[in-house]
Amino acid sequence: MTRRLTAMFIVAALCCIAYPAGAQGRGGRGGGRGGAEAAQPVQMSDQTMMGRIWNEGMMEKSQAAALAQVLLDSIGPRLTGSPGMEAASRWVISKYQSWGIPARAEQYGTWAAWRRGPTHIDLIAPRVRSLEGMMLAWSPGTNGRAVEGEVVLLPEAADSTAFKAWLPNVKGKFVLTSAPRLSCRMASQWEEFGTPASAEKIQADQTALTTAWAARSRAAGGAATMHARLQAAGAAGVLGMNWSNYPGINKIFGSPSQRVPTLDLSCEDYGLVFRLAQNNQGPRIRLNAESQSLGEKPVFNTIAEIKGSEKPNEFVLLSAHFDSWDGSSGATDNGTGTITMMEALRILKTVYPNPKRTIVVGHWSGEEQGLNGSRAFSEDHPEIVSGLQALFNQDNGTGRVVNMSPAGLAGAGPVLMGYLQQVPSQISGGITYRGPGAPSGGGSDNASFICYGAPSFSLGALGWDYSSTTWHTNRDTYDKVVVDDLKNNATLTAMLAYLASEDPRSMPRDKASDPATGQPITWTTCTKAVRKSSDSTR
Secondary structure (H helix, E strand, C coil): CCCCCCCCCCCEEECCCCCCCCHHHHHHHHCCCCCCCCCCCCCCEEEECCHHHHHHHHHHCCHHHHHHHHHHHHHHCCCCCHHHHHHHHHHHHHHHHHCCEEEEEEEEEEEEEEEEEEEEEEEEEEECCHHHHHECCCCCCCCCCEECCCCCCEECCCHHHHHHHHHHHHHHEEEEEECCCCCCHHHHHHHHHHCCHHHHHHHHHHHHHHHHHHHHHHHHHHHHHHHHHHHCCCCCEECCHHHHHHCCCCCCEECCCCCCCCCECHHHHHHHHHHHHCCCCCEEEEEEEEEEEEEEEEEEHHHHHEEECEEEEEEEEEEEECCCCCCCCHHHHHHHHHHHHHHHHHHHHHHHHCEEEEEEEEECCCCCCHHHHHHHHHHHHHHHHEEEEEEEECCCCCCCEEEEECEECCHHHHHHHHHHHCCCHHHCCCCCCCCCCCCCCCCCCCCCHHCCCEEEEEEHHHHHHHCHCCCCCCCHHHHHHHHHHHHHHHHHHHHHHHHHHCCHHHHHCCEECCCCCEEEECCCCCCCCCCCCCHHCC
């Protein structure tokens, strides 16, 4: 999931919606960590389509957990342009084909291809300690050998000229480039256990340290310029720290512009090495980091579809980005969204093999670099954009879906409400309806379609501490997946896709009005896809 967020307004809520005939269950209230208090799933009548979808998705026939385990444990992260992404695409295509669903990889551009290898980083002086750290994506390695060097701080240079004068000192050394944390405890612990005076002091000291360090970074010229200068000066590597505000968890990003081995250390270990360097206690590290830069390689979206039997040129699009950052397994960003859409299409193929409209699944590449895969697809397939009945996108963690919105489409709201009223209350009872508000200009791949005015809807999920613990972190792993929620979301998506496919109406595309002015809301502008890594400004 990219960083921009959608602003939405709560205007109504759905609760206690009845099951289809022959089904029993219990609804609940949306919102909060608990959401709907769902009973254990029970078999429903196969006499209704909703019952058949429920039984396929929520009972023992579900394949959600097994699919997630293979994708996240065996294949792992799916960095754009990496061999892991290619392997994941081949696996997804093979699964769809085993279910009798045509699938393909569709190229939209090229990207800097990179393969991660093992990383070992150790403090060897003034004492020995193995450090917790990993390379950032696209970092060069150490060419198959262990490199030892002194650790130094980014200098307190007055300006760029002073920084250049310092550069000869960096040959063969590792440079610390981030401000450390004075405490790696969560803020909530300081609030609960610290005295007000000590909590205020450490916060003030941290702010002063971070501000002063930002001046050092500016004098060095910013990340890309700094890397080029450090490379030219013969630096052994760069060490940084991007803490998530949660113990043991860091954000792990990367950039093709890196020029020297670049590693992220845990908050605790970075602080250790920083203090040793700051106090002239002679820290030295040994690094052996393997990686391969594979050049500019083709990048693909992975597409599957079930052809419509009556309206093949109208489309229901199930959307989730496939790529991830490379710091962990990409479980909740966005392996869970990926499995939601795979399992939804499997369910539909089993119980609804001849939909009226064509149902397409888009597993997008390049979302983390700016929605590039989905933007390219919308540019390359105007017939799908113009014929879109509904798009359902999921990209915000492992939790069950608890809110939906028609975004900026006023007339779509009642249609979505009507769909949800046909969904069993064990699922719909926890969903809050939000909107219509301004359409999102970013955030996730539905933005690549809503900017054209196409009906594109986000399935918003419970957080499960997503922002701190799994979003772009080194702890986004299979154990964070909530399997019951994953089954819930796949079943909901299959039901929504079925209802949108069967709907005799076309989804309204009239834009909502600003309540304050009565005028149509400001519509987001479509951004062109970046189709080559060298053209990216990110």
